[in-house]
Amino acid sequence: MESSRISLRPFKLSDADDFLKWASDDKVTHYLRWNSIQSRDEALKYIQEIAIPHPWRQSICLGDHSIGYISVRPESGNDRHRAHIGYAVGSDYWRQGIVTKAMKMAIPRVFEKFPYLVRLEALVEEENVGSQRVLEKVGFKKEGLLRKYGFNKGEIRDMFVYSFLSTDQITE
Numbered sequence: 006m007e008s009s010r011i012s013l014r015p016f017k018l019s020d021a022d023d024f025l026k027w028a029s030d031d032k033v034t035h036y037l038r039w040n041s042i043q044s045r046d047e048a049l050k051y052i053q054e055i056a057i058p059h060p061w062r063q064s065i066c067l068g069d070h071s072i073g074y075i076s077v078r079p080e081s082g083n084d085r086h087r088a089h090i091g092y093a094v095g096s097d098y099w100r101q102g103i104v105t106k107a108m109k110m111a112i113p114r115v116f117e118k119f120p121y122l123v124r125l126e127a128l129v130e131e132e133n134v135g136s137q138r139v140l141e142k143v144g145f146k147k148e149g150l151l152r153k154y155g156f157n158k159g160e161i162r163d164m165f166v167y168s169f170l171s172t173d174q175i176t177e
Contacts, residue, residue: 010067010068011065011066011067011103011106011107011110012065012066012110013063013064013065013066013075013107013110013111013114014063014064014066015057015062015063015064016052016056016057016062016063016064016071016074017052017057018049018052018053018057020052020064020071021045021048021049021052022045022048023070023071023072024042024048024051024052024064024071025042025044025045025048026095027071027072027073027093027094027095027096027097028041028042028048028051029041029042029043030095030096032096033093033094033095033096034093035158036093036129036130036133036136036157037091037093037157038157039051040158056074059076059078060077060078060079061076061077061078061079061115061118061119062074062075062076062077063075063076063111065092065094065103065104065107067098067103072094072095072097072098072103073092073093073094073095073098073103073104073107074092074093075090075091075092075104075107075108075111076090076091076092077089077090077111077115077119077125079119079122085121085122086121086122086123086124087122087123087124087125087126088115088119088122088124088125088126089125089126089127089128090111090115090125090126090127090169091127092104092107092108092136092139094107099135100135104139105139105142105143108139108140108143109143109175112125112143112169112175113175116171122171123170123171124168124169124170124171125145125168125169125170126166126167126168126169127140127145127166127167127168128151128154128155128164128165128166128167129164129165129167130155130157130162130163130164130165131150131162131163131164131165137165137167140167140169141167142176143169143175143176144169144173144174144175144176145167145168145169146167146168146169146173147165147166147167148165148166148167148168149165149166150163150164150165150166151163151164151165151166
């Protein structure tokens, strides 16, 4: 994979067909809190109503084709020093280092965009080993197991919590 072809950018409505390709794949959405997208209209609606207005949701692109996303949602009030990060990429692109590369691009941008942030945290289901590997490769620290913590797809699941502080170094 030529990593120079990987980029991050805001979603646009013209991404609907590319978005539908990976967002309709149950393997991709298995660990996500939203269900697979079923139609082009649903993809357009998701992009317009959720992705575009989101505080920081970027499309992971290969060339100019959307193949996934990284999403950061800062907390508010007394918790505004931390934000949750999540991501997904089309299953055709798994195990190629794309999300790792995209995360390494995203982290400095996030801390620049939200200068009051001190901590990024990721919650990962215990059996989602691929996502755990991505976080560890980037430099996130596994802090512990949160038993019966996250509700997803009708089940309450065990989650690992990972963190990356504004003072941490991205792993090269």
